[in-house]
Amino acid sequence: MNVHDSERLSGLLESAGYERAADGADADIVVFNTCAVRENADNKLYGNLSHLAPRKQSDPNMQIAVGGCLAQKDRDTVLKKAPWVDVVFGTHNIGSLPTLLERARHNREAQVEIVNALQEFPSTLPAARESAYAAWVSISVGCNNTCTFCIVPSLRGKEVDRRPGDILAEVQALVDQGVLEVTLLGQNVNAYGVSFSDERLREDPTTPPELPRDRGAFAKLLRACGGIDGLERVRFTSPHPAEFTEDVIEAMAETPNVCPTLHMPLQSGSDRILKAMRRSYRAERYLGIIDKVRAAIPHAAITTDLIVGFPGETEEDFQATLDVVERSRFASAFTFQYSIRPGTPAADMPDQLPKAVVTERYQRLIELQERISLQENQAQVGREVELLVATGEGRKDASTARMSGRARDGRLVHFAPGTGDIRPGDIVVTTVTGAAPHHLIADAPIAAHRRTRAGDAHAAGQRPRTGVGLGMPRIGVPAPAPAAGGCGS
């Protein structure tokens, strides 16, 4: 989500007349888009800001802006700790960035604007995409769940869903520019549609409040993506196991361009810990969803997120996680050692575990998952795969002359390109010849190579663009009236 927000920040600034600085050049404006989910985000931010202080001192016209979750959380603390910052903006008003930069320059005074609710769905903002072939498309922002370890609900707010017509129009606009793959993005994609009945109620107070929510809204959206000509791959992240419905599995299985892959966070295999995390599914339900997905889509690659060392986790709870991991046969997993996020309910729970215990369990979990990932990848050897060629993923490519791509199931494959002029964004078909826990090798001859418009766009250095400018100020034009809702400094 933050990566996509950064694409919006680029799009906004480019629409306002700024140009991207060359790599390594001293930029006139530096924008930090921060994340509060990762550990030590604040140390990293203030460390980076300190590095920029001498530069700012020698060039007062240079501007520094700080946005994202950490800015939303810390608000004017950012300015207290780093008074040389020019602009602080939050997660709900990234569209204000050009105005705030202009106002800070004009008034020669730092601007802080954090608002508590979304002003417009962020996808209406211009976005300059990083990739010519694969794109993020937001379907919702915010989250109505209250997982006790998670800072997202307090920083991103309640879930707001975007209308299907707007989503599909953005997907179509991307495909028209050559994009082959979209990833539908939301904190909890299965809840998609939950905000529509609230909206209807607001628009027409006579709407019966018990109007049933359309629980099939996400499956319908997947099927509608299936009708977009030229869209070859559809992915989504992340679904929540509690709200996973069978119509989504059916839509995945029956819509040819929806990829055979599912990233579904488990977090813990212990029902007791899931309850303490306030995640309302239980391990058996999770395993039941996986069984159904595999029955409908036999080659689906299933991946997950896991947290080790949640407060109060016993050895028995941890063994339950190992057990579910063993039974789930994940293709890969993002594994995290629990650490306190101030402001979350779990931060104040008793029985925080000693770091050494967490690290030791984490090592055991990694060992198990690496063994499973390797076995699952070894089972791919000999299989023919269709790859969407990517820009150098993985370190090995330079020394081996291999290129990299993603298979339809999301696996990373380093392949031998032969003598053909293969470009990122093209499609190739090859055969898997080797496996490691985190990637596959395909040194077989290329069986097919399709040059694509995405490959042409990548080679020409063209980046897809979406969204519309919303009357942003351009450089040199007087700043307009302050945006509504700001708290000011």
Ligand code: SF4
């Ligand atoms: S579902 Fe839970 S972990 Fe995911 S964003 Fe919502 S509160 Fe956070």
